[in-house]
Amino acid sequence: MDLFVVFFIVVVLFVLAYKGVKIVRPYQKAVVERLGKYQRTVDSGLVVIIPFIESMRKVDLREQVVDVPPQDVITKDNTGVIVDGVIFYEVVDPFNAVYNVVNFYQAITKLAQTNLRNIIGDLELDQTLTSREMINTQLREVLDEATDKWGTRVVRVEIQRIEPPKDIVEAMSKQMKAERMKRAAILDAEGYKQSQIKKAEGDKQSAILNAEGKAEAIKKVADADKYQTIAIAQGEAQAILSVFKAIHEGDPTNDLLAVKYLEALQKVADGQATKIFLPLETSGVLGSIAGIGELFQDKDTTPKE
Incomplete structure (x- = not known):
């Protein structure tokens, strides 16, 4: 017991x-x-x-996820799309979470679907497809305000899928393909334009360099010719001065000058000209030639022994 x-x-x-x-x-x-x-x-x-x-x-109190089921939504331009998403929330007030809502999961799901239809209904299809971030932000603000009395805080909302009808998808695909082909054609044209510009600039630079090279070569040749002419002139001047000095130092007589004059005339007469012009100042030379002739005559008339 x-x-x-x-x-x-x-x-x-x-x-x-x-x-x-x-x-x-x-x-x-x-x-x-x-x-x-x-x-x-x-x-x-x-x-x-x-x-x-x-x-x-x-x-x-951990962050939890609510999956919003897919639903059909009509956009502002009367296009039907299928939209679904996920909601991330956390409990911040256990008292309100227990006593202010019976089934939080069902309540927030229905609330998200209703507000999602309202937000997308105010947007056109193009805006709907390109404004996911704006839709997420607006939906999060609405849900966070509505669930505040339930002791929860909506951390973020993410739209998983926005699916237009098949015919709209095909039309958008064709439009995107046309836009890509257009951009490709524009890029090809821009590339051809740039290549032609570069080629023209290259030809221009080549022509400029060739012209500068030719000009520099001509300048060098001209400088060489100039130097050659100056050197020849200086040489001739030195020769003339030497001859002139030698003549003056040798004190030539008229007889010698007359002989040299005759030698020069012989060379002049060897050319193809039919006429020969003699300088006016030749009286002294001619007189010397006459004197030389008289000397030869005197030798011829001298009596033989």
């Missing part, structure tokens, strides 16, 4: 401990009720409650 009592007491204590001692994880908070009335909110750790009188409901 005593053993049965001990066993009963142990079982009762175990049940009381199981019902009265709770563990709250670090990412959780708990709401404690006493006889169905809110009593307190407890943090993580070991929590002791009164068994069968108090109850505890745990609330997860």
Whole structure:
């Protein structure tokens, strides 16, 4: 009998401990009720409650994800698109999260679908496809404001898919292909234009360099001719001065000058000209020639012994 009592007491204590001692994880908070009335909110750790009188409901504070199912939405220009997304939220007030909403998942899903239809309904198809960030921002603001009384905070909203009808997709594909071909043609034309410009600039630079080279060569040749002419002139001048000096130092007579004059006339007469012009100042030379002739005559008339 005593053993049965001990066993009963142990079982009762175990049940009381199981019902009265709770563990709250670090990412959780708990709401404690006493006889169905809110009593307190407890943090993580070991929590002791009164068994069968108090109850505890745990609330997860980690960021959680809600998948918004795909739905058909009509844009402003009456084009049907299929849209879905995901919502990231976290609980910031366990009391409101427990007592202000029955099924948070269903509530935020329906709220997101309704506001998503409203936002996309105000946009045309092109704006819808190119304004995902704006749609995400507007939807997050609306959901965050609406779920504030539920003790939650919407962290971010991401639109996963915006799918237009197949005929619209095909038309957009053709338009994109035409735009790409147009850009390719423009790039080809720009490339050809740039290549022609570069080629013309290269030809221009080549012609300029060739002209500068020819000009420099002509200048060098002219400088060489000039130097040659100056050297020849200086040489002739030196020769003339030497001859003139030698003549004056030799003190030539008229007879010698007359002989040289005759030698010069012989060379002049060897040309192809039919007429020979003699200088006017030749009286002295001619007189010397006459004197030389008289000398030869005197030798011829000398009597032989």
